[in-house]
Amino acid sequence: MIDASAALGHVPAKTATGLRSIGALVFLVFAMAFAGLPEKAEAQSYSFSNVRIEGNQRIQASTILSYAGIARGQTVSAGTLNDAYQRILASGQFETVALEPRGNTLVISVTEFPTINRISFEGNRRIDDDVLGQVIESQSRRIYSPNVAEQDATRIAEAYNNAGRLGAQVTPRIIRRGDNRVDLVYEIFEGGLVEIERIGFVGNQAYSDNRLRRVLETKQAGLLRAFVRKDTFVADRIEFDKRVLTDFYNSRGYVDFRTTSVNAELARERDGYFLTFNIYEGQQFRFGAITTTSELSDVNVDEFQEALRVRPGVVYSPSIVENSIARLETLAIRKGLNFVRVEPRITRNDRDLTLDVEFALVRGQRVFVERIDIEGNATTLDRVVRRQFRIVEGDPFNPREIRESAERIRALGFFANAEVNAREGSSPDQVVVDVNVEEQPTGSLSFGGAFSSSTGFSLTASLSEDNFLGRGQRINLSLSGAEDNRVYRLQFTEPALLGRDLEFGIDVGYIETDNLNANYDTELLRFRPSLGFPVSERGRLNLFYQAESVNMEADYENLVDPNVPSVTGSVISQEADLGRVLTSSVGYTYTYDSRINGLNPNAGYRLQFGQEFAGVGGENKFIRTSAKATAETKVFNEEVTLRASIEGGALSFSEGTSRVTDRYNIGGSIMRGFSPDGIGPRQYDDTDGNNVVNDALGGNMYAVAKFEAEFPLGLPEEYGIRGGVFYDIGSVWGLDDSLAVGANGILYDDFSLRQVVGLSVFWTTPIGPLRFNFTKALEKEDRDDEQTFNVSISTRF
Known part of the structure; x- marks a missing residue:
């Protein structure tokens, strides 16, 4: 076709005038011809005796005809043909569609969308291919759809937005292959990371910004921002934070609390957000x-x-x-x-x-539970879910009990999602409880490391399953090794024996120790079954049997001459001469925890008392009694945490002889400022001049009281650094009369207090919680093994 306006631009003026006259004449002729037509024109209609499909390879012709909805011999209009065209195109199976009447035959020509050969991602470094593959809907060996590909690109961009990369751009492209196949490629520009630089609050008077920031799920970007995954702006997370803030204030008596608005301002450089919560606290009731x-x-x-x-x-x-x-x-x-x-x-x-x-x-209304339907539990047995309900079919319906049962199901940790709803049953007075769950992995293989300045480095490996065979049982196999000890342990727990609130457990362990701070090594094999059950709303009783075989060997290889009399006659060598000793005992432990259904969320205490009675077979007969009380509260608008604990124990042998492996050896975490066996009765002998025996013997009785305060240091909350002070006082004392009389050089057998003060620095890091302790002994004995600095870390990776 020739562009008339362009052509006129290349002819002389006189010729152009003539052409305009001819054009006017042609227009007049056409106007007269159309004026002679009837006022109404009949719409064109078609009738086809045959329909032919062209271009289809995978899609059956009958399927395309069903999309078109045109039957042979049916009289159709042009509008009907257009509707058929739209229906075939809307099926999403074809790239192009054409309908062409050829006499009595309707020819439908289609070009099918290609099949996706493979899907790949390019340009992504922050999010792995496996993660992005779960975001998109397009799949290999499925039909390619441009609309789905564009939706996938949007989903990928949203995933990057949730990760704090607001400038991410995703472009889907195809590479055509043979046999009507394509490779689908998502080209990704990740963009820079936009973090939350600052979280502030307006209107808070009762609680500081630091305290409220600890409540939020959203965090500020800190020193270790590369490891933090909650310091990016996510709108859904902000909504969750608003609910969390409301719950926080309501639980503390501020019933009128509300979040009036949340302002999220993007920095001028577009590299960070400044988040401000505008709140109204109201009065405390x-x-x-x-x-x-x-x-x-x-x-x-x-x-x-x-x-x-x-x-x-x-x-x-x-x-x-x-x-x-x-x-x-x-x-x-x-x-x-x-x-x-x-x-x-x-x-x-x-x-x-x-x-x-x-x-x-x-x-209330007379409504009964008709049945409980459980769906989605592909691995977990029905009975594991059903025992979280305190009601069964036929019991009166209690909405509160249903809500509490839903919370118990979620607390199991077996399901990624658990929904419990009630609907009307077969009659108005019957209710059906629907439980819809979504399974999630419950097993884990973990490797970890720990360091303590007193025991050095240690490595651990653990294989655990919290829902063994879908029965709700827990099994754990752990191995750990350090320079001075090796531990192999197998634990099995059935939380609901016989379908009741009876926790049955078996603990089997093998421990080898090469004591670096003592002149003996041990080999211990333990078998301990137990049964625990509640005895009150907050009290629980645990019964156990324990069989323990301990082999003890003297180790004086660090001395110049290990055969001198002063060494071979020591208490340790006498106890090592007993070799392997088998102890068989039964016992109980009672625990009372006020935090269970407690009235004060910021304070609580826990009491524990237990006794062990040896003599059910074995070679020893003794009674071991222990008690511990701990309390914690938060003061100064929950900025400062105060902790206190008192614990003690007594060991009394009536048959056999206690050994250092039976007695209490305290220090380390039990009493800070000393090595693990740094205080208590000790044998000291240097009569030879070259060989010095300085053995920690432990004691039959001990008592320790610890007091601690943890508080902020004024640093930004995202650093995770807090300070603390502590004061410990305690002692371990008492030996069997036979040991005290028959051995020379026994020191500190009597009760004598040790006192320690210290400073702590707590640092919460992505690799684990760090604690630095700096201590000073206010009162100690000359031969105590003091430890003025200690750092500990425990993590899994």
Whole structure:
């Protein structure tokens, strides 16, 4: 076709004038011809006796005809043909489509989309191919779709955005191969990392910015930003942080708290965000009057009132109210009062900033659990999920119990996602509980390392499975080796023996020690089955049997002459002469933890008491008693953490003789400032002049009290560095009379206190928590093995 305007530009003016006259004449003729046509024109219609498909290779002709929706002999209009064209094209199977009437034959010509031969990613360094492969929908050996490829590019860009790379660009390209195949390539420009440089708060008075930043899931970029994965701006994470902040304040009595807005400002250089939470704290409320009422005539209200643990004056928390409701409903079930619901009715008193809570017992709907359906558990057995419910089919339906069961299922750690919902069953008074879970890996193979300035480096390897054979059982095989010890240990735990809250465990271990700080080596083999169960709401009892075989050998190879009398007559050599000793014992441990359903989320204590009775066979007969009490609280608006612990033990032999492997050897973590066996009774002998015996013997009794404070140092929270001070006081003393009388040079057998003060630096790093202790002994004995500096690290990689 010739462009008329372009052609006119190349002719003389006189010729152009003539052409315009001819054009006007032609226009007049056509106008007269169209004026003679009828006012209405009939739409063109077609009827085909045959339909021919051309160009299809993989797609059946019948499938294309079904897309078109045109039957042979059917009279169709041009509009119908256009609709058929759109339907075939919308199927997503064809790159081009053409419909051409040829007499009585309709020819449908198609060009199929190619098949994807392989998918590759280019330019990605920060996100691996395997991760990106899970993001996209396109797959090899599937039909290529440009729309899907573009959607995949958007998903990849979103993955980079969530990783803090807002400038990421993704372009899908194809490389055509033979046999109508293509290679799909996603070209990726990752762009720079945009981190959160600063998180601030406006409107907070009760809690500092540092305290609130520790609550958030989002973190500031710090010194170790290369290892931090939560210092990038993610909109969904911000929404989660808003909920977390609300829960944090509500649990501390600030019932009016709200986040008014969140401002995210991009730096001028577009390399960082400044995030600001605008909040309104309101006033802190406490519990006022706590009452219990009932709309049911057969309920003793006083009995329910006595079951409540919350008292007036306690800082208000929704979790305390929920726990109280659960306690009352559980009491109602124990008394056979079905379909009783507890409604909290709260009265606000702004004058004295209290909330009066009335727990009203009302009659609920008569609804029963018809059945519990569990889906998605490909590995985990149904019974593992069902035992998280305190109800079974036929029991009265309790919405609160269903919610708590859902939390217990999620707490198992077996599922990436767990949803528990209730729907109407076969009748209005029946409910079906649907449990939909998504399995996740529960096994792990881990390698780790640890370092302590007292014991040196050690390596560990652990193979564990938390859901063994889908039965909810835990099994762990661990190996560790250091310069002075090697540990091989196998543990098995059944958390619900016989379908009840009975935890059965077996612990088998083999330990070899080459003591660098003592003149003896040991070889220990232990077998310990146990059974644990609750005895109260916060108390738990653990029963165990233990068979232990210990072989002890004297090791004086570091001395100039290991055969001098002063060495061979030492306490260690006498105990080593006993060789291998078998001890068979039974015992129990009782634990009480106030943090279980506790009223104060910032404070708690834990009590532990246990005894071991040896003499059930074996060669020794003794009683070992131990006790420990620990407490922790947060003060100064939760900026400072105070900890205290008191522990002690006593060992009493009635048959046999105690050895250093039986007695208490303390120091290290039990009492800081000394090596692991740095204090207590000790044999010291240097009569030869060249050979010095300085053996730590341990003691039959010990007592230690530790006090510690942990506080911020004013450094940015993202550095993860906090400080601490501590004070330890304790002693280990007492030997068997036979040892004390028959050996020379026994020191510190009597009770004598050691006191230590110290400074700590806590550093939370991506490779593990570091702790540096600097200590100074205020009171010690001359032969104690003091340790003025200690650093420890424990991690898995």
